[in-house]
Amino acid sequence: TEISPGLLPRPRRLLLLVNPQGGRGLALQHTHAHILPMISDADISFNLVQTERQNHARELVQDLSLDEWDGIVVISGDGLLYEVINGLMERPDWKEAIQKPVGILPCGSGNALAGAINFSGGFEQALTVELLLNCTLLLCHGAVEPMDLVSVTTCSGTRSFSFLSVAWGFISDVDLESEKYRHMGSARFTLGTAVRLASLRTYRGRLSYLPATDGHRPISRSITLAANGSLANIRQHAPLHRTISDMGLCEERNVVTKRNSPTSVTDTGELPSFEASPSPAFLDSDSFTFDTAPGAPPSATHSAEFTNTRQMYGPLDNLLVPLDEPVPQDWVTLEGDFVLVLAIYQTHLGADLFMAPFASFGEGLIHLFFVKAGISRAAMVRLFLAMERGSHFEYPHFTHMPVRAFRLEPLTHKGVMTVDGERVEYGPIQGQIHRRLCNLITG
Ligand code: ADP
Ligand code: MG
Known part of the structure; x- marks a missing residue:
């Protein structure tokens, strides 16, 4: 049959x-x-x-x-x-x-x-x-x-999604400098590490993070949307409300309009603010343009244009505030000289760099590592050799913290930062975890 x-x-x-x-x-x-x-x-x-x-x-x-x-x-x-x-x-x-x-x-x-x-x-x-x-x-x-995935925002406001790491100092330097040994395959990192170790340097910076303890609340902020043209015809919050949700910037249930009376909407370019919780922190640095045809009925669809289309979509960064504002109060901040700072969310930093043995794909954690200045070259060599086996945690200079979000502000003027091994603009950078945002074929 x-x-x-x-x-x-x-x-x-x-x-x-x-x-x-x-x-x-x-x-x-x-x-x-x-x-x-x-x-x-x-x-x-x-x-x-x-x-x-x-x-x-x-x-x-x-x-x-x-x-x-x-x-x-x-x-x-x-x-x-x-x-x-x-x-x-x-x-x-x-x-x-x-x-x-x-x-x-x-x-x-x-x-x-x-x-x-x-x-x-x-x-x-x-x-x-x-x-x-x-x-x-x-x-x-x-x-x-x-x-x-980790949503990473750099100083120009560009947001991208990272599945592996954010690195500064020793590791990002190796990543970039070893590009010229690309023909060697993964051995390039070994050679790059050796070259870097010969001229070990430190980097001054400020590192802030939100420890991964349960019970912290998302930040509640109010967003003010600036508008172009006459707003007198916007008599209801609903269309805007919908526009924001349609853009994927925040979910409907996260947007609570203030109970302003419709008449408080004026022609001066001020819209009633929306209280969003959790808030799309990245919205604050960018402006929206709402084209509102004069005399249009209140139910008219208002088009909205986001200045940076690359940031238009994605989940809210409910743990972050804009980079030009101080980090929230429940964060921890350290300032000092670092040899390396690494945020990683996979077990491996390279096929033979067993960086975070305890990590898993969908656990909702960023593993933040740093090595402070003062470590000897010999200790650095031992540390990197131990990393191959994942036994580098025995080393005193090496600090590890599970976090949900972090901000890194370099105070050394020149340097390299990488996201997933690719170079990004140098300057303040921050990121937060988005648990189980994608799906990976793992077998
Ligand atoms: P590797 O680990 O060797 O760096 P990647 O997958 O990271 O390999 O690729 C490196 C870069 O090569 C990527 O940023 C990708 O955009 C770029 N790329 C993809 N296709 C090509 C191509 N045909 N020629 C040059 N570069 C390419
Ligand atoms: Mg690459």
Whole structure:
């Protein structure tokens, strides 16, 4: 007898994005030699797309018809997944889009997330082809786990979503300086570390954080929306209320309009303020433009334009206040000279850097680490060697704190900061955890 095709599970369909330049430039070769044979055997159907330039993947997922895919998998380093995640978050339908499972097959020089997946899959720490085979096997198995993302805001107000780390000092310097040893694959970090150690330096800064204890309340702030043109026709709060929700800036239930009487709306450009709790802190630094046609009925739809479209969507940063305001009272602030500051939310900082052994994908924690000035070069070497085994916690200079949010303000004028291993503008930076915002294929 025949089984009706409708009763058979349909094969999984994966979109594979391969960066031919990733790591040692072997991504395509590895794809054909190892990846495609395994996923074909697993009865997974796929489309293979080569990325042609920076931001190609980011743009591609912005316009992708997501229904056609069961998952998006990058064949590259962490950098390409960062693009995919941020591309998904830049879509108007980000809330659904970011739930599309994403995966990574390590073919870059920075393969931290693959290291974490390999570890959670029960494999021994591995590099290069061994790591790739483990991760491909897990991908074929296909189980999906929710993963936290951290919303990171830099001094210009740009917001992005990070799945791995924010680094300053020693680690970001190694990341960037070792770019020139890219042809060496992950060995580039080892060499970069050695070079950096020879000229160990310190960085002055202020580090603030919200400890991960339960019971803190989201910040309640009022937002004032400035408006253009005549506002006399806005007689109700409802349309604006709706506009804000439609933009995905805050959820309807989080917006409480003040009980101003409609007549308190004036022509002077002042709108009644909205009390939002939790508040979209990032709104404050940007202006909205509401075009309100004079004489339009109160029920007219008011269009709103956000000055920075990259920040238009995403969940509220309910734990943060704008970077130019002091941190909330329940935060802790430390000022001093640091060798490194690292916020990480995965077990691994590199395929063989077992930074936070206790981390997991969807626990809702940022692991904040720092090393203060005064550590000797020899101690730094021992620390980094121990990191390979995850036994660096025995070292006294090394401090770890689980937090929900942090702010880092460099007081040293020159330096490098990285988010997920990619360089970002240097200056004050802050971030907060968004628990289980995306889904990761972990096998
Ligand atoms: P690696 O770990 O080797 O750095 P990544 O995945 O981080 O690998 O990729 C590095 C960067 O390469 C990413 O920022 C991505 O935008 C960029 N990229 C993607 N495709 C190409 C390409 N065809 N040519 C050059 N750069 C590319
Ligand atoms: Mg990279």
